[in-house]
Amino acid sequence: MSSDALGESGTVAGAAEESLKQYMASHRPAVEAALAEACADQPGMPTRLAEAIRYAVLAPGKRLRPVLTIMAAEACGGSVASAMPAAVSVELIHAYSLIHDDLPAMDDDDLRRGRPTTHIEFDEATAILAGDALQSMAFAHLHCHAVDDTQAAAWIGTLAIAAGPSGLVGGQADDLDAEKHTVDDFGGPEAARTHLEAIHHRKTGALFTACAAMGAISAGADQRAVSALTNYARAFGLAFQITDDLLDCTSTDEQLGKRTGKDDGRGKLTYPGLMGLDRARAHAEAMIRTAHESLELFGTAGQRLRNLADFVLERTN
Amino acid sequence: MSSDALGESGTVAGAAEESLKQYMASHRPAVEAALAEACADQPGMPTRLAEAIRYAVLAPGKRLRPVLTIMAAEACGGSVASAMPAAVSVELIHAYSLIHDDLPAMDDDDLRRGRPTTHIEFDEATAILAGDALQSMAFAHLHCHAVDDTQAAAWIGTLAIAAGPSGLVGGQADDLDAEKHTVDDFGGPEAARTHLEAIHHRKTGALFTACAAMGAISAGADQRAVSALTNYARAFGLAFQITDDLLDCTSTDEQLGKRTGKDDGRGKLTYPGLMGLDRARAHAEAMIRTAHESLELFGTAGQRLRNLADFVLERTN
Numbered sequence: 001m002s003s004d005a006l007g008e009s010g011t012v013a014g015a016a017e018e019s020l021k022q023y024m025a026s027h028r029p030a031v032e033a034a035l036a037e038a039c040a041d042q043p044g045m046p047t048r049l050a051e052a053i054r055y056a057v058l059a060p061g062k063r064l065r066p067v068l069t070i071m072a073a074e075a076c077g078g079s080v081a082s083a084m085p086a087a088v089s090v091e092l093i094h095a096y097s098l099i100h101d102d103l104p105a106m107d108d109d110d111l112r113r114g115r116p117t118t119h120i121e122f123d124e125a126t127a128i129l130a131g132d133a134l135q136s137m138a139f140a141h142l143h144c145h146a147v148d149d150t151q152a153a154a155w156i157g158t159l160a161i162a163a164g165p166s167g168l169v170g171g172q173a174d175d176l177d178a179e180k181h182t183v184d185d186f187g188g189p190e191a192a193r194t195h196l197e198a199i200h201h202r203k204t205g206a207l208f209t210a211c212a213a214m215g216a217i218s219a220g221a222d223q224r225a226v227s228a229l230t231n232y233a234r235a236f237g238l239a240f241q242i243t244d245d246l247l248d249c250t251s252t253d254e255q256l257g258k259r260t261g262k263d264d265g266r267g268k269l270t271y272p273g274l275m276g277l278d279r280a281r282a283h284a285e286a287m288i289r290t291a292h293e294s295l296e297l298f299g300t301a302g303q304r305l306r307n308l309a310d311f312v313l314e315r316t317n
Numbered sequence: 318m319s320s321d322a323l324g325e326s327g328t329v330a331g332a333a334e335e336s337l338k339q340y341m342a343s344h345r346p347a348v349e350a351a352l353a354e355a356c357a358d359q360p361g362m363p364t365r366l367a368e369a370i371r372y373a374v375l376a377p378g379k380r381l382r383p384v385l386t387i388m389a390a391e392a393c394g395g396s397v398a399s400a401m402p403a404a405v406s407v408e409l410i411h412a413y414s415l416i417h418d419d420l421p422a423m424d425d426d427d428l429r430r431g432r433p434t435t436h437i438e439f440d441e442a443t444a445i446l447a448g449d450a451l452q453s454m455a456f457a458h459l460h461c462h463a464v465d466d467t468q469a470a471a472w473i474g475t476l477a478i479a480a481g482p483s484g485l486v487g488g489q490a491d492d493l494d495a496e497k498h499t500v501d502d503f504g505g506p507e508a509a510r511t512h513l514e515a516i517h518h519r520k521t522g523a524l525f526t527a528c529a530a531m532g533a534i535s536a537g538a539d540q541r542a543v544s545a546l547t548n549y550a551r552a553f554g555l556a557f558q559i560t561d562d563l564l565d566c567t568s569t570d571e572q573l574g575k576r577t578g579k580d581d582g583r584g585k586l587t588y589p590g591l592m593g594l595d596r597a598r599a600h601a602e603a604m605i606r607t608a609h610e611s612l613e614l615f616g617t618a619g620q621r622l623r624n625l626a627d628f629v630l631e632r633t634n
Binding site for chain 2: 042043044045046048049050053096100103105106123124126128131132133135136137139140143144146150152153156157160161164165167168169170172173174176177198202
């Protein structure tokens with residue numbers, strides 16, 4: 001390890017974090033360029049709709065899902081370029097889900113990534129349609145950029161199921177529904193936590209799992225590798241969600257670029273609310289250990305994915 | 318021709334209409350069963366979301382898009398069964414687009430097919446999510462039911478582009494935007510009609526065109542047949558939209574099962590509004606002639622598609 005790779009703390013953990021940041025920074029231009037190209041004007045695409053699509057997709061963001069997709073491909077011996085269509089398509093689905101989640105009839109958020117949400121910046125109809133268009137665009141993008149029909153079908157099948165009523169959309173529906181219930185309605189804190197976990201495995205977990213599987217498909221990986229990466233992403237996704245809940249409790253609007261403290265205000269089920277801050281954090285740590293264990297198969301090729309899992313946890317320190 | 322095939326009028330045209338009605342009635346059970354199966358509960362699918370999806374998809378309807386898909390397949394020598402996955406998926410996309418079009422932020426309709434719209438019967442969040450889920454389900458359905466990856470990719474590519482920002486969604490965005498403008502803003506009635514035509518070629522035409530192309534793909538048809546059917550569907554779609562405008566002017570709520578006279582009330586661009594009733598009807602007739610001419614290649618195998626085109630026009634008599 002060169003001394004250049006050492007982070008500010010000068011520790012091994014600091015070096016891993018620094019290396020991850022460099023990795024993410026080095027891949028960002030290619031991801032951003034591919035996203036911009038995917039959202040470029042097409043004949044027949046209304047100007048205002050195109051602007052809303054680009055406003056939502058090209059907003060500043062960590063690009064965690066594209067990075068996870070690319071890392072999964074690389075862990076299986078695939079190239080960044082081979083994974084880029086999958087990386088773009090998951091980010092388009094993610095952007096659509098954020099636009100729709102923020103709508104007045106849903107989470108009613110006016111701030112996202114430090115900027116007005118799409119329905120505030122444009123209008124509600126345009127926001128609904130931009131989300132609808134992005135979902136189609138994700139599938140069209142995979143179809144157009146796959147190396148062959150077999151890859152297109154595998155990618156599209158994985159993403160369509162993850163985005164559907166048993167995945168992303170189902171999780172969001174149950175999440176909204178849970179706001180109408182008390183912890184006692186679910187049968188107490190433990191049962192409520194089980195329900196919350198089932199929500200997150202779909203609302204955020206399904207798309208993370210799709211990233212990992214689609215990255216592996218990019219590399220032509222075998223089923224064993226796909227399963228291992230799926231297990232990793234499932235644990236990773238849950239840890240991500242728990243830390244999101246923790247950040248909502250402990251950060252300010254300015255730090256996160258979105259409204260904080262809302263979860264508690266609307267009686268949402270959250271890990272800190274059900275388990276307390278310390279136990280919630282310990283649960284996230286346990287998930288990260290599970291994520292690490294899932295990567296055994298990959299040896300050193302899985303190191304970046306390990307660093308990414310650690311990074312999720314570090315957000316709350 | 319047997320005398321049983323003669324319609325009430327006892328004319329050849331009446332016989333064709335009667336034969337078409339029998340055809341549609343005979344295929345309806347298989348289409349309805351396939352739609353019900355596509356919307357059946359899946360593990361992880363929230364109950365209320367599933368109910369909203371079935372409420373929207375299994376509502377009484379003509380199933381014009383599935384019928385067009387099946388007829389296109391049959392014109393190319395394909396079977397009903399081979400076209401059913403495509404027929405189902407276009408109807409899922411159509412159902413999603415109706416749910417979202419009816420939302421308060423869009424067309425704000427409370428009645429559809431004689432029943433409360435999905436956001437009235439359930440709630441706005443559930444309606445948005447049901448639409449979102451249906452779009453994913455359409456692509457997942459094609460992936461799961463294609464005979465091979467080549468067919469899956471061709472079907473999905475066709476549908477994803479038709480449903481996207483240059484198709485269905487783009488047409489709806491421009492249609493909403495047109496409400497904010499006067500005919501003079503577009504440069505007078507002729508220019509406004511050109512704009513209106515561009516809206517309809519995307520808002521309704523793109524999905525009809527996808528039906529025809531996907532039906533042809535079901536049958537493994539060559540590019541010449543796909544092109545001919547695409548031309549047919551493009552003209553058919555426009556005639557359908559013009560007659561829809563005519564019906565909005567001349568029918569009651571009870572006859573159509575939805576709010577009528579709304580187009581005029583909100584200053585929407587319509588064919589009767591721009592051309593008058595008689596010229597609008599003549600334009601629809603011209604489109605039906607174009608649809609007929611597009612079918613020359615198919616000889617008698619195209620007869621059902623000809624009858625279907627005539628049926629669209631007959632709605633306004």
